[in-house]
Amino acid sequence: MPSGLAEPDVNAAIDAILRVVYDHGGGRSIMFCSESPQLCLTMNLKQPTFPVVFRTYAGLRPTPHDARCASIQHGVRFAKTANLLGVLCEATPLVQVPALVHTIKKEGLILGTFGAANLDTANLALQESHGVDAIVLNNTMHVKNSLSWL
Numbered sequence: 001m002p003s004g005l006a007e008p009d010v011n012a013a014i015d016a017i018l019r020v021v022y023d024h025g026g027g028r029s030i031m032f033c034s035e036s037p038q039l040c041l042t043m044n045l046k047q048p049t050f051p052v053v054f055r056t057y058a059g060l061r062p063t064p065h066d067a068r069c070a071s072i073q074h075g076v077r078f079a080k081t082a083n084l085l086g087v088l089c090e091a092t093p094l095v096q097v098p099a100l101v102h103t104i105k106k107e108g109l110i111l112g113t114f115g116a117a118n119l120d121t122a123n124l125a126l127q128e129s130h131g132v133d134a135i136v137l138n139n140t141m142h143v144k145n146s147l148s149w150l
Helices: 007-024 037-046 072-081 091-096 099-105 121-130
Strands: 032-034 052-056 086-090 110-114 134-137 140-143
Touching: 007 037, 032 037, 037 052, 037 072, 052 072, 052 110, 072 086, 072 099, 086 091, 091 099, 091 110, 091 121, 099 110, 099 121, 121 134
Parallel strands: 032 052, 052 086, 086 110, 110 134
Antiparallel strands: 134 140
């Protein structure tokens, strides 16, 4: 398993997280995100309330021996098959090849980006013009149409 946790440990960890969120989350907007396909899948199956997003470095850094983590294509296919809300991709490939944004969006997934490329306002404008739904900048997610990116 990519996370290195045995199945019962994954379940116990997710149960503990959900207990805290349900007990103390209040009216906060909460979204779960992980680089572990198993954690995303298990979280999505265990609760219907909060969206789950798969985070991928799109092959830009070493990944566990799991094809779902190795590329944008595999990550998108996993997110779609697992009925996740979307994917959170490292921004560099999407800035380099903006047509990828349309390819991901046509799958019906929400698309967010993260990474150093998001520190450049020109890259933010490029992503917005191609339809990226959200960006993570300085560890905060900014969602299109609700907060200004620039």
